[in-house]
Structure formats: C-alpha cells, structure tokens
Amino acid sequence: MYVCWGDAAANTTHAEPCPSYLPWYGQVKDGFVFRRCDADGQWVRDETDMTWRDHSQCENVNPEEEQWEAWILSQLRVMYSVGYGISLAALTVALCILTQLRRLRCTRNLIHCNLFVSFILRAVSLLTRDALLIHQHNMVQGQEDMIVLLREKTLVGCRVAQTITQYCVAANYYWLLVEGLYLHNLLVVLSFSEESALPRYMALGWGAPVLFVVPWGVVRQLYENTQCWERNDNRSYWWIIRSPILFAVVVNFIIFLRILRILVLKLRANQMRRSDRKYRLAKSTLTLIPLLGIHEAVFNLIPEESAHGRVRYSKLGLELLLSSFHGLLVAILYCICNKEVQAELRRKLKDTFTREHSSCTSRSLPPSSGRPPIGEDLISESSEAAQPIARSRQC
Template sequence: MSVHCKGMWDHLNCWPPAFLGETVSQPCPDFFDSEGKVQRNCTIDGWTGLLVPHADACGYTFNETLQFLGETMYTAGYTLSLISLTIAIAIFCLFRKLHCTRNYIHIQLFISFILRAIFIFVRDAQLFNNEELYHCDSYPVACKVVLMFSNYSILANYSWLLAEGHFLFTLVSRSFFSLKKHLAWYIVLSWGLPLIVIVSWGCAKYFYEDEGCWETRRHEWIWWILRVPVLLTILMNLIFFLGILRILVSKLRMPDAQRNEFSQFKRLIKSTFFLVALFGLHYILFVFLPVEVSSSVFKIWNVAELALSSTQGFVVAVLYCFMNGEVQHEIQRRWKRWRLTRPLPSRRRQHHGSISHSGSPHTQVSLLPCSPGSPTTGGPPVDTVEM
C-alpha cells in the first residue's frame, strides 16, 4: 500500500504521510497546556479537517482577538522604531554641530535597535513564511543562522544600553575622563562580548540540542547562556540608575539650588523617566515571570512585552533625538537659514548677520549637551555636563 496523503503542516501540528483510510492522531501543541489529541483522516480527496476542533479536543478556547492585537502591536511597533531610528541617525550624521562622543554612542545604540528589528522580521519570515519546510521534516542551516543573528542583535542592544548607562554615570560622577578612549572600549566590548556569548550558545545548541530551528528550550542551561548576560546588564544599569538619581538628589540639596528648586525638581522627574526608558528597566517586570504559568497569564504577559520591547527603539529615538533641545535648535537654525537664502520674487533679499543666538541652546531632555565649540578650531564639540 502506497502513501496517499503527503506530510502537511497546518500551522499547529505536523502531520506525517499516511495511507488511504488511515486515521492519524497528534498531541495538542505545547502552548495549549493539554494532554489531549487531535485527529485527521486520510481520504481519497486528501486530508480531512480536524475530527474534533482544537478548542474541544484540547480543552482550550483560543483568543483570536488577543493574538491579533499582539501581532499588530508587534509589527507596528518595530516598523515605527525602524523609521524613527533611521531618521534620528540621519539627523545626527547630517548636522555637524551634533557630532560629539555622546551622540556617537547614541548612533551605535540606534544601530543595535535597527539590527534587532530587522533580524526579528527576517527570523519571523524564515520561521513562519515557510512553515511546511521548517516545522515538519527539514530545518536548513539558514534558519539556525538567522536565529543566531537575531539573538546576537538582542544581546548587542542590551550591551549598548549598558554602555549608555555607564557613560552617563561616568560623566555626572567624574570631573574628567578620556572620551575617545571610552568610545573605543564601548565599541569593542558592546559588539564583541555578545559575539562571544552567541558563539558559545550556538556551540551548545549544536552539540547538545540540535533540534528544529534552535527555538526549543528542552535544556534549560543552554537558555541561561543567553539569559544571564541580559540579567547582568539589567542589574548593572539599575545600579547606574540609582547612582545617578543619588547624585541628582544631592545637587538639589546644595545651597545654590534653593532658588531653582522647583524647576530642578521637574527636571529630576523628567530625567527619571528618561533614564527608565533608556536603560530598559521595564524588562524587570517580565524577567522574573515564572516559567510555569496559565495560558491566559502568558498571553497577557506576551502582548505587554511585545508592545514595550517593539516600541522601545521609538521611545529612545524620541527622547535622545526628537525631544533634544540641541537637535530642535539646529533644525530651526537650518530652517531659518534656508528661508533667508531662498530667492524672494517680490522684493530684494536682505542681508542678515549670523542667525545663531549667543549662548548654548537649552537641552530639554538630555542631561549631557554637546557644547557649541569654538568657531576657530573647526573640530568637533566637546561633551560637557550640564547639571
């Protein structure tokens, strides 16, 4: 008797080849958290539908609305982050007065967010657009390589968040340090250490858990190779965050701060929100969620985490670039210059002096503005601390 029904993936179960008239049973998918089984018949017309629907066979009502909401927020969030981060990088690169070490670090952070979003989209395309290929019998090397790059971009993103936290803490706690030396070390460590971690994880998966597209977690210790660096990054950034807040509070208690206590207090609140969004401390809400939870709790947790993680790049771009007083001042200055140099058909164009105002622009959100620099030196401006 020859095989009549070919192997098939139905988005939830992989059905092996079957003979005509054969009834095949498959266990409920893991996320249903059920020991039930689903069945199909192999007929002369091919596979039948499920003899008993998942909702009945697995004792679970699938929430289509919640799934659609999560997928929509996920796609829209990463798309919005990609667009906003690309614009932010272009602004920092095009305007020479914004060239300084702090913004160079911002650009690296933006690139890590962009790589994270791109590889997540590529990973999803590999895993879900070729489901018959990847979920049944064959798992090409490309699928595993894409997953490695996706995990590497996530680790690099956390590393650059840590670099931002350390840089900010160092600037507000020290009076002098080498900016170029710090930038070089940040680049080496923030891109290099995640590479070592991901290679170690890839070797462990290859030798001890070479299953599927490496998305399984049968051996918990292999998963902890990725999780431990993330937890350490969050912990260290939390330490930097508390240290910066301690310094800000101590400055509020200085005698010369009493006159502007109210305005500085508002700035402290704004800076607190800025640092929380920057350091990604919202992940603490999800990192310690127990592994064994009910399906409804897991889905709610998953939607919330997708919403926060996918839009974090957009939030960082807004706080670092679009709400930055220096950026706003430079864009306004360029806009005024363009309007003044534009030919006027109705009257002669008047000649104006320098349109830049004296004094450095006020930075609304960023604690660390780039100084305007000396017009005679021609070099990039130096990072300063405005407290």
C-alpha cells in the same frame, strides 16, 4: 512519535503517562496513552498499518481555550511587528539627523547613534526571523518529497537568522549598558576622558555579545539541533544567552539607582521649592528609564518559566509592547525632541533659506564688478572660525 514505550508482555495492554510537552499537560497530567501488545509479541496495528494507540485521555479537554491562546499570540505578533516597524522608521530618521549635522558630532551623540543602529538591527532581524519562521512552518505542513529537500535548506537559513537575531538583541542590551556606563562616568568620575573611553565602549557594545551568542549557536548545533532553534526546551542551554543579558540589565538598574541618588543630592543642594525639585526629579527619571532600558529589570523579576495562564500572556503582551516601541521612544526623546537638535535643525533650515533667498536676489540684481564689502568678509571668516568652538560647547 508520541511517547517512549517500555517493554510489554505479549497479549497485554501497555500504558504510559501523557507526554509533558503537550501545551495542555496541566489538564491531562493524570491521564495515560495505551498500546496493545499482540499474542505474537508485536504491537497491534490499525487498518492503515500504523501502530495502534489510544491517546484519548491525553487530548485537549478544552479546545476553545487553545484557539483563544493561538488568537492571542497571533495578535501579539501583529502588535509587535507594527511597533518594530514604526520604531525602525523613527530610528532611521533620527540616525540620519545625528550623522548629517556636523555640529552635533561628539562622543555622546556617537554613542546615541550606535544605540540607534542596535535598535534598527534588532527590529530588522526580528522581522526577518518571523518571516522565515512562517515560511518554514508552511513548508513543514507539506507532504511532498521535493519539499523535504527544500525544508532542510530553509532550516539552515532560519537557524542562521535566529543566531543573527540573538546577536542583535544582545547588542541592543549591551548598548543600553554602554549608555548607562557613559552617563555614570560622566557624573561620578572626575578625570573622565570621553575620547579614550570610546574604543572600550565600542568593544563592549558590539564585541561582548559575540562571546556568548557564538557558544550558544555551537551548543544548539551539537546538542539541541531541532527545527529553527525557536524553542528553548533545554533551559540550561538558553541560560548561555540569558545570563549575560540579565547581567547587563541588573548593572544598568544599579547605575540607574546611583544616578537618581546623585540627582536627588544635586537638586537638594539647589535653592528651589520642593514642588520644583520633585518635578525635576520625576522628569529626569522618566527620561532615564527608556535610555537605560529599566523596564527590562521589572519584567525579569517574573521569570518566563514561572508565569502561567493569563499572568503569562499579560506579562508577555506588556513586555512585547514596550520592547517593540522602545526604539521609537528613544528616537523621540534623544533626537527629535532634543532642544540641541531642534536648534541645529532650525539653524540649518535658516541657512538654507538664506542662501536660496540671496541667490534669487543676486539673479535679479545687475552684476557687480568688485569684491563683497570688507565687513561681510570679516563676518563670514569669524563665523567659520567660530564653528569648532560652538561645536565643542554643544557637545
């Protein structure tokens, strides 16, 4: 339950290097843990009848640093939990706005809605998984026999939640890729049909993650079925999920560069001052970064296993901050602050206020015996007929 012990001669002390899984292994990598083989060829036992060992050379020489690291990780968990909670609320509001206003229904906004749903699923699954991890950790601390039985059931639910979480996170990355592909095709492909491409986008966003999340779950069940699958001790298994996500991030980054090139060429073609051109380019770039998730490409330049110490925690903190508030930023930019959405909301509120005002006025007036004036009939008919045209122009 500490290291793997080799053979030892009777009446000798046997030494093994400190185990590499210790979080402070860098400080004790030259140390050893000892066992004593008795004259009868059996390991010496202590007063509690447990096999004696001396692992004093492998103990943490700086427990204050370990406590500091635990505090940092706990604060990071609070931070990203708050971020995902706020993003969840903003995305829910944005999704309701885009789905309830009929004049905003088009291919572009439908893709936005699927992106919002992927962000919502990511937030819900991560928060649920964390709750199950805490519950499972508390049960592991117990020593009662009944809790051992309950722990096995909890582990099954926790592993299922972990698999669903990996799917939701992967789907979020692939819907960011769909946004990039849609925008690229809209700008580059001359005969691009949005309606015919929509089924392919749906299959890519929701179907592609299944192709690598399910194999990852099978491999973990067969070869690394430990705890709640929250640790990735065998990196080769983790690359089953990591490599397709990294592929989506790289493709989106290439699309981002191509779109920027197109924007630069278009802005140069327009007759405008250099300062205006730079402002338009900067504004478009800052708007595209959250839509395509370009910050993920920056973080992937520093692999997780190569970052250590304060660099690792700085990278982890910034990455969790941006990832947790990413949904909030997308909801604000592409729904709440969108001029088209704002105009439609104002029109909706105005129509509602007008209807309420007219109903109040009709109650206060004596009842009329005839139809409304012909002019009002024509206005209402023309407005009904103009809705599809206005909707197509908006989309």
